[in-house]
Amino acid sequence: MSDKQQVLYDVPGPKAVRRDRLYNVIFTVAIIGLVAWIVQAAWARGVLDDRWQVLFQGAKGFDGWDVWKRLLWDGLVMGTLKAVVIAVPIVAVLALVLTIARQAPMRIVRWTAYGFTHVFRGIPVLLLMYFGVIALDWALLPSVVFGLVVYNTAVVAEILRAGIAALPKGQKEAGLSIGLSPLATMLRIQLPQAIRIMLPALISQIVVLLKDTSLGFIIGYVELLAVTKNLYNFFGSSSIAPLVLASAVIYISVNMLVARLATWLEGRMRRSPHIAQPADGGDVAAPDLAARAAFGAGGGGGGAR
Structure with missing residues (x-):
């Protein structure tokens, strides 16, 4: 083991x-015992009976494929993921604008951005969805997207602001000293580092956004949770446990895919030549990073002079 790994x-x-x-043996035995106890309790209560056939053989004229098609296509793809795919790019753009506005030289712009962030972070997503349906008289999908976008824009903007605040002051000063404008300094030097630093928090917020789509069920939007409820109402109360568990597995699987995507993206960002990486694991020197940004702004051959 190297000295760096022993620090x-x-x-x-x-x-x-x-x-x-x-300790590993003790905890492994404890977990196995807990799982065995849960399975035994479920068996004693009759939960592990033929009710699970609804997921594979179907019932009442439906086969297993029909059930999974409704869960995965009608619920997940055309409901949950549709809202997420629409909302995430809008959140990314608006959060970037809001983050830049928080650093603007004009006080009124900074105060407006500050007020938006702190007001809408404190309003429940469901209330914003209701506002879209009732006050704005929008359809269900735009109302769901509106609630997701407004709330998550405020949260993501605050995450990015925290990432920028965590950077050494020399990063901004070095960019300004070589002739970059404040906006160019933020876009080329500060924001790439802030995104890389706060990437785990940003991915966690995307997971939160994905799960918050289930709130659309309350206003009548058809997504995964709504499809699950419709299915167990149709098949009967005995199908609640299988269908709810299937929906939980779908949610967990999608969130795990998002986490894996985040790991892959973070690896690419660390290897990217456009984001300076320290050789010794420490902070990148501010003048060096600013020089790289200026070199890139000059088109590769003509940096700031």
Whole structure:
């Protein structure tokens, strides 16, 4: 193990290794016991009976494919993911504008952006959806997207602002010193680093946005949760557990795919030549990063002079 890997903690000795192995065995046995107890309790209550056939054989004229088609296509794709695909790009653009406005030299612009962020972060998404349906008299999909966009724009803008605030002040000063405008300094130097720093929080917020689409069920929007409810109302109360579990598995699978996408994206950003990476794991020197940004702004051969 290299010295860099030993900075935060010491190499465990034989006693510590034995203790860690013992703890792993204890926790593994405990988890297996808990799972076995849950399965046994479900079996005793009759939950593991033939009601699960609704997911594979169907019932009342429907086969298993019809059930999964309604869950995956009608619920997930045409309901949940449709709203997410529309909302996420709008949130990204508006949050970027709001973040830039928070750094604007004009006080009225900064105060307006600050007020928007702090007001709409505190309003429930469902209330915004109701506002779209009742006050604006919009259809269900625009109302759902409106609620998701307004709330998540405020949250994402605050995440980006926190990422920019976490950067050393020398980053901005170096960009200004070589002739970049404040806007160019933010777009070319500060924001790429802030996005990379706050990427886990940004991905978590996308997951929150995806789950918040289920609130559209309350105003009548047909998404995964609404389709699940319609199905178990049709098949009967005995199908509630299988269908709800199937919906939970779908939600978890999609969120895991989003997490994997975030890991892949973070790896690409770390390898990107447009984002300066320190060789020793420390902070990138501000003048060096500003020089790279200026070099890129000059088209590769003609940087700032």
